[in-house]
Amino acid sequence: MRLCLRVSGELLSTLGVVVLGFLAYMYWGTAVRASAAQQVFARELASEWSGGSELAALTGPGDVSLGKPFALLRIPQLGSSWQFAVVQGTGLSQLALGPGHEPGTALPGQVGNFVVAGHRVTGGNPFWRLPSLHEGSLIIVETINASYEYKITGRPRSVPADDTAVTAPVPYHPGERARLSMITLITCDPAWSGTSRVVVTGVLLRALPRQQGS
Amino acid sequence: MYGWLWRRLPGGPAARLAQLMLLIVLVGLLLWYVVYPWASLHLPFDQSGLG
Numbered sequence: 001m002r003l004c005l006r007v008s009g010e011l012l013s014t015l016g017v018v019v020l021g022f023l024a025y026m027y028w029g030t031a032v033r034a035s036a037a038q039q040v041f042a043r044e045l046a047s048e049w050s051g052g053s054e055l056a057a058l059t060g061p062g063d064v065s066l067g068k069p070f071a072l073l074r075i076p077q078l079g080s081s082w083q084f085a086v087v088q089g090t091g092l093s094q095l096a097l098g099p100g101h102e103p104g105t106a107l108p109g110q111v112g113n114f115v116v117a118g119h120r121v122t123g124g125n126p127f128w129r130l131p132s133l134h135e136g137s138l139i140i141v142e143t144i145n146a147s148y149e150y151k152i153t154g155r156p157r158s159v160p161a162d163d164t165a166v167t168a169p170v171p172y173h174p175g176e177r178a179r180l181s182m183i184t185l186i187t188c189d190p191a192w193s194g195t196s197r198v199v200v201t202g203v204l205l206r207a208l209p210r211q212q213g214s
Numbered sequence: 215m216y217g218w219l220w221r222r223l224p225g226g227p228a229a230r231l232a233q234l235m236l237l238i239v240l241v242g243l244l245l246w247y248v249v250y251p252w253a254s255l256h257l258p259f260d261q262s263g264l265g
Contacts, residue, residue: 010215018245025250
């Protein structure tokens, strides 16, 4: 009896350590691969954007290809070192490397809704602190065209995972015709789970010329 | 379980401790580089896509 208790106690504590190790892997382990990919993305964008006269502007869906980065995302409220390259596509293989643009939604600066999904945990944990964003905080999206400043229009909202109305051209109003340029950032809520989504919406304030060399 | 393992390992206490450490490191590496990556793809954690 005592042997039995001791063995099962040892097994359970071992299992606990293994599970804790798995959580650590999800948070830090998966970030290693993502941050390596993010560095490559940032270099790719920098060399593309400094291409001189042969600059290819971003005008339509044909100018972005699946898995390829095309924008830099910054949120000053999350600190000056918080920056992620946004890739095209929101499949798990794209999100494993960073935030992804939902195909079919607007591109940065365009009228409509620029929708970006990202992991809360894993893949560099890009949107770990998304729920802490304030109304009025800035979201900056830089592409080859310009640097777009969006202002967050409300508190982060939690919606069911299958609520696609948040990705409509007018967020929360599917079917309505868009007049404004909006941005929508989406991640998992609660963290570690897939049961619902937390969503941050912003509206375009202005487009600035891209800062050279940044 | 660990007591049984301790008694099975050859050598004195120092040698046994070294072997045990090596074993723990090996198991840790196996988990971190093989088991966890596999599990992260198959467990429903943070499937952040849409819809």
